[in-house]
Amino acid sequence: MFADYDGIRDWFVRYAHTFDLSVPMIQMKYGHSFDVMKVGEKLAGALAWSPADAAVGVSACLLHDTGRFSQYRDFGTYYDGSSVDHGERGYEILSAEFPRALTDDEGREALFQAVRWHNKKTLPELEVRVAPFCRLTRDGDKLDVFALVDRRIREGTVGDLLPRHMPDAPLSEALLDEVERTWSGTYKNASSLRDFLLIQLTWVLDINFAPALRMLEDSGVLQRIRSRFPKDDARVQALLTALFARFAEMTA
Numbered sequence: 001m002f003a004d005y006d007g008i009r010d011w012f013v014r015y016a017h018t019f020d021l022s023v024p025m026i027q028m029k030y031g032h033s034f035d036v037m038k039v040g041e042k043l044a045g046a047l048a049w050s051p052a053d054a055a056v057g058v059s060a061c062l063l064h065d066t067g068r069f070s071q072y073r074d075f076g077t078y079y080d081g082s083s084v085d086h087g088e089r090g091y092e093i094l095s096a097e098f099p100r101a102l103t104d105d106e107g108r109e110a111l112f113q114a115v116r117w118h119n120k121k122t123l124p125e126l127e128v129r130v131a132p133f134c135r136l137t138r139d140g141d142k143l144d145v146f147a148l149v150d151r152r153i154r155e156g157t158v159g160d161l162l163p164r165h166m167p168d169a170p171l172s173e174a175l176l177d178e179v180e181r182t183w184s185g186t187y188k189n190a191s192s193l194r195d196f197l198l199i200q201l202t203w204v205l206d207i208n209f210a211p212a213l214r215m216l217e218d219s220g221v222l223q224r225i226r227s228r229f230p231k232d233d234a235r236v237q238a239l240l241t242a243l244f245a246r247f248a249e250m251t252a
C-alpha cells in the first residue's frame with residue numbers, strides 16, 4: 001500500500017485554499033485537519049505501524065474533513081442533520097478531484113473509505129485492508145474534538161464552536177433516555193452544551209485503539225467533562241458512574 005504523504009499534504013493545502021480561510025469557522029476546520037493529522041502520527045507511532053501504513057493512516061487523518069469546506073460554504077453550518085453528510089461529501093470530492101498519482105489503488109481505497117466512514121455512528125463491515133485506517137481516523141478525530149471543545153470551554157469561546165448547543169441549558173430528557181438505553185446519543189436529541197458533552201463521553205466506548213484510550217485518559221479531559229455535570233442530579237450521576245465503570249473495563 002502506498003501514499004505520497006508530502007504530495008497529499010500539498011494537494012490538501014491547495015484544495016483548502018480554494019475556500020475563504022479568513023472565515024473563522026472555516027479556518028477552524030483547516031486547523032483541526034492538521035491537529036487530527038498530528039494525533040494520527042502519534043497513534044501510528046504508538047501502534048508501531050510500518051512507514052507505508054502510517055503514511056496512509058496519517059493522510060486519511062489529514063483528509064478526513066475534506067467535505068467540511070464546501071459544506072460550510074453551501075449551508076453555513078456543520079450540522080449534518082440540516083445540510084449534508086460531510087463524510088459522504090468528502091468521499092465525493094476526493095473521487096472527483098484527488099490525483100491518482102498520489103497513491104496506489106489500495107491506498108486510494110483506504111483513504112477514501114476512511115474519509116467516508118469517519119463520521120458515521122458505527123462502522124459497517126469493512127475490508128480487512130481498509131478497516132484499520134478507518135479506525136485510526138475515527139480515533140484521531142475524536143481525540144482532537146475532545147481537546148478542541150475542552151480548550152474552547154476554558155477560553156470561554158465554546159459558543160462560537162458549537163452554536164447549536166446552549167451553554168447553561170440542562171440535559172435533555174430525550175438524550176438521557178437514549179444514552180441510558182443504547183449507550184450512545186444522537187445530535188437530534190441534543191440542544192445544550194451538556195448534551196454535547198454527554199454524547200462525547202459515549203464516544204469513548206467507540207474508541208478502537210488502546211493507545212488512543214490512554215492518551216484520552218492521560219489528558220484529564222474525561223474528568224473535566226465529568227465535573228461539568230450537576231452534582232445533585234442523581235439520575236445523571238448514576239449514568240456517569242456507569243459510563244466511567246465501562247471506561248475502566250475497557251482499559252483493564
Ligand SMILES: [Fe+2]
Binds near residue numbers: 141
Ligand atoms: Fe468530520
